[in-house]
Each structure stands twice: as structure tokens, then as C-alpha cells.
Amino acid sequence: MAGTFIKAAVRLGQQANSRNLSSVARASVRITDVLIKYPHLNTRHAPVLSPFARSAFYSTSTPGSTKDKVSVHPEPAPIEDLTATLRVGAAGSVAPENSLNTTSAPPPPPPTGVVGKAKDYWRKGKEIVIQCKDGVKLLWVNKRIVKDLKRAQNEEGHQLTRREFQLIYRTDIDIKRLIPFGLVFCLATEYIPLIIIFAPQLIPSTCVTPAQLEGRRKKIHEKRSVMTEKLIRLNRREITKESLANYNSFITIAKKYGEGFDYNMIDREHLASFCKFMGLSGFGPKSMLKKRLDKHMTYLSKDDQLLQKDGIDSLTFAELQLANEERGMRSLEVSKEHLEKSLAYWLKLSLSKDATIPPALMVFSRMFLLHSTFKSDKK
Incomplete structure (x- = not known):
């Protein structure tokens, strides 16, 4: 469903005219830029932070002040804003006949024969590699949030909530795991699936899927x-x-x-x-x-x-x-x-x-x- 919104929003931004749809295009491009650049950033991965942590990540000013905020990481538009612009019948919405079909396709038949199984293993291996790449990107985003939280804790005396404490604790562990994991990923990528199965303690938590967990x-x-x-x-x-x-x-x-x-x-x-x-x-x-x-x-x-x-x-x-x-x-x-x-x-x-x-x-x-x-x- 997220892919449907992204593609539709991009098409909407390209077709928008300056009189009626310029504001819609601007609101849509902000969120699509973030989601296209980091496709793994969805509600399953996003950490739930306190109001302070969110303001600490998206600005350099104190949480309470609203004046003279200098944006460090421009805050993306909420997902709800994007979905609202894509409602059927609203100005700038996607016509039903042009909408993508969201009905799930039937599962493919199980592979048969040596060639079919080899292709299936190759496909799963590629999916695992992509999963690990996205997990490393998410870990880098978490690292930036943790850096701002630690600075606020040391300089401004910010009291951490449990979710913030958990984010810092797990990110620090994942950073330590990233060193051996990165070496294996760069030198022997084909062994990544085996490591996930037999040595999961070496894998950063952001690279682990719910099924693996x-x-x-x-x-x-x-x-x-x-x-x-x-x-x-x-x-x-x-x-x-x-x-x-x-x-x-x-x-x-x-x-x-x-x-x-x-x-x-x-x-x-x-x-x-x-x-x-x-x-x-x-x-x-x-x-x-x-x-x-x-x-x-x-x-x-x-x-x-x-x-x-x-x-x-x-x-x-x-x-x-x-x-x-x-x-x-x-x-x-x-x-x-x-x-x-x-x-x-x-x-x-x-x-x-x-x-x-x-x-x-x-x-x-x-x-x-x-x-x-x-x-x-x-x-």
C-alpha cells in the first residue's frame, strides 16, 4: 500500500499545475523524498520517542522554544497528509481507473527441480542482502537520533524516557555488532544467510525481520x-x-x-x-x-x-x-x-x-x- 501512495504521489507532483495543485505537490514530495531514499523507514521500524526526542532530532533549539529554530533534519510531512491528498474525488486525487491494483496476487507455486530451487535460493539470498542494507541505513538514522539524545542529556539535563533509554541501549549494541557484520558483508556476502541462521547474535537488530525474531x-x-x-x-x-x-x-x-x-x-x-x-x-x-x-x-x-x-x-x-x-x-x-x-x-x-x-x-x-x-x- 505504501508503494501505491509513493508512486501515485510522484505522478501527482509531476502533473500538478501552478494554480490548483502546487501546494499538494510540495506536501507530497517532502514525504516521498524520504520514503524513496529510505524505503525501510516505516511504522514497523520507526522508534516511538517522547516529544523532546522528536524536537531534539529535528531542530537545534530547546524543546520548549518555538522561536528561531534552525532545522538540522527537516521534518517530513506526516503520512496522513499524503494519504489525504490521494483521496478519490479530492482535488488532485488519482482517478480510480489509473489507481494501482492493491489486491494481493496468489502465491507462486513452489519451485521444482534443481534449477527451480537454485533460482529460489538465489532470490532469497538477494532479499536477505537488501534487507541487511536497509537495516544498516536504519541503524545510521538511529545513531544520529541517539547522538542528539546523549547531547541533550549531558548538556541540558534531559531525563530519558524508557523508549529513549531502550533506543540508546540497542543502538550502542548494534554499532558494536556492525564491525564484524560489515567485514563479513563486504568480504563474504554469500555467507550472510548462514550467519543469520547460525549466529544471529552478530547481526544488528535493525537487520532482523519479525519472522526471524x-x-x-x-x-x-x-x-x-x-x-x-x-x-x-x-x-x-x-x-x-x-x-x-x-x-x-x-x-x-x-x-x-x-x-x-x-x-x-x-x-x-x-x-x-x-x-x-x-x-x-x-x-x-x-x-x-x-x-x-x-x-x-x-x-x-x-x-x-x-x-x-x-x-x-x-x-x-x-x-x-x-x-x-x-x-x-x-x-x-x-x-x-x-x-x-x-x-x-x-x-x-x-x-x-x-x-x-x-x-x-x-x-x-x-x-x-x-x-x-x-x-x-x-x-
Whole structure:
């Protein structure tokens, strides 16, 4: 549908006369220039920022001022403006007989034979390469936004929202991944599909499609399920799934067994299991595993504070899925209500003032509660 609007708007701009359609053409060209130059910039990728972040990206003045704004990145016209000019019957609209057919074509038959399969693999390979190129372009746009956010935070004391914090965190990680990914892309492009399948941790998040992300989550969930079954089977402490699902019982366990979950008290094998359960690499010596897990849990602690401030209700379904997945909780084949309740229980424990809960105990408890159904804490 976006392609239909773009092509129609370009044709409209070319045919516009100076008396009736000049204003329509100017409004249309602004957005089409952006979409044609960056076709990957759509609502699926666009970060949701606070009013400050948007003004920080599109101007050099402070968020509150409206005078003497010097445009750094001219703000494109909203999509709604473009679609409004293309309404049938409106001045400058596209005639129905000239409109493109938006009916989806039937899927092509599956390829047969060696030649057909080879062509299909070649087509998929080209699509992956184009996907990666668009992802790198989007990463560059995110980098510019993050640069403005960091400058505003340091110079003007801007308080980041959770979405801005997430954008900065993920962009910084993607920039680090871009170095090895760029080398492979330039020197051995034909291996990109294999890397996406077997080493997704090397791919920037902007280069990953929703289908690939869901496949990755399924693999992580399968590994977590196996680890959960093994842990419950071998557990010999006075800890049960029911006791960990209750707040008061959890606090009692934290006070009684808290010292045993200190990083220094955990052997390498269990640290590696904790890292793998949280979606991290389990490779390396104990010191490396400890540092890796501690870094991830520190990030989650900062994110928990921002979640508590902004509210869980402000999260979209995709954001709820990601927040649960990062904390070792189930994110697939569950309702939005389940995601909200499981995240709310995590925040209640993480930010608890009744007891200091070791990060390793939080991970340990998620292993027990992976398949649990959470009840609302509302009274």
C-alpha cells in the first residue's frame, strides 16, 4: 500500500499545475523524498520517542522554544497528509481507473527441480542482502537520533524516557555488532544467510525481520524449557514453584538463601546455565560469565526503574514481549494480560524494599516459573 501512495504521489507532483495543485505537490514530495531514499523507514521500524526526542532530532533549539529554530533534519510531512491528498474525488486525487491494483496476487507455486530451487535460493539470498542494507541505513538514522539524545542529556539535563533509554541501549549494541557484520558483508556476502541462521547474535537488530525474531525466540524458549525441567527434577532445596510465585514466600526465601546466590558462591557450570537461560553466551571462564551476567542484570535494573516510572500500560504488545524475553520469562503464545502480569511481578520483586534479592536468585526463580500463569496483584 505504501508503494501505491509513493508512486501515485510522484505522478501527482509531476502533473500538478501552478494554480490548483502546487501546494499538494510540495506536501507530497517532502514525504516521498524520504520514503524513496529510505524505503525501510516505516511504522514497523520507526522508534516511538517522547516529544523532546522528536524536537531534539529535528531542530537545534530547546524543546520548549518555538522561536528561531534552525532545522538540522527537516521534518517530513506526516503520512496522513499524503494519504489525504490521494483521496478519490479530492482535488488532485488519482482517478480510480489509473489507481494501482492493491489486491494481493496468489502465491507462486513452489519451485521444482534443481534449477527451480537454485533460482529460489538465489532470490532469497538477494532479499536477505537488501534487507541487511536497509537495516544498516536504519541503524545510521538511529545513531544520529541517539547522538542528539546523549547531547541533550549531558548538556541540558534531559531525563530519558524508557523508549529513549531502550533506543540508546540497542543502538550502542548494534554499532558494536556492525564491525564484524560489515567485514563479513563486504568480504563474504554469500555467507550472510548462514550467519543469520547460525549466529544471529552478530547481526544488528535493525537487520532482523519479525519472522526471524520470532524464530529466534522459539529456539530460546525451547532451551529454557529443557533447563527448567532439569532444574525442577534435580532441585533438593526447600524451594517450590508455588513458593516462588508468592511474593511473601519469595521474600522469605531471599532472606534465607540469599547468600547462596551471590555470584562468588556459584560455580562455573551454574553461571553458564544462568547466562544461557537469559539469552547470553555460556562460553568462557567463570570470571567472564560473572561479568556478562552482572552487566545484563545491571541493565535490567535500570530498565526496571524506568518501567516503574513510565508504567507498564504504556508498552505495546511487541515491547511487552521483548521486556519479558529479556528477563527470562515466556513471551510466545501468551496473551497481553499474561505479559503485563508477569512483568508486574518481576518489578515488584526487583524493586522490593522488604529484602535485597540477589540477581542470580531472580534468574533462578524464572527457571521455576517459566510455564506459570501469573495472577493479578490488584486487591
